[in-house]
Amino acid sequence: MAGKITVPKLDASTFKGWAFVLVAGCVLTILALIDAGQFGKGASGSTGCVMIVGSDTVNVRQNPGVELAPVGELTKGQEVDAQRNVVNGYRQLAGENRWALDSSLSTKAGSSC
Known part of the structure; x- marks a missing residue:
């Protein structure tokens, strides 16, 4: 029988420390780059042209x-x-x-x- 995948319980201690800050910073940076058009072709079509x-x-x-x-x-x-x-x-x-x-x-x- 294959091993089970377990999901760790998330509690208040999970969201403390530098690890959380680092992960949150990376996620926010990626979202900002996507929003700024750095991923993909770069044109948003905002001007219609x-x-x-x-x-x-x-x-x-x-x-x-x-x-x-x-x-x-x-x-x-x-x-x-x-x-x-x-x-x-x-x-x-x-x-x-x-x-x-x-x-x-x-x-x-x-x-x-």
Whole structure:
């Protein structure tokens, strides 16, 4: 006969000490990363416009031009929330002062861009 699996009784002493703090911290960190879009593709669809990066890498800039240095980078296949606003060939991305070269992006099926 196979051995029985027993579940330990949970009592007040189970929820004390550094072990609980460590486990709770790890669980909360994972939930925060999931909520922030760090797991998965990263686009939430909050703007109604989701773009897919088609080039190997695409620079994210503070303005729709090359006057300022890039502030980030997108990689091929990454999905990103965007706005419908295109200026000087750059599409405005969700968030503040985020622009990417529109010709390096394609609209995800079902998005309204």
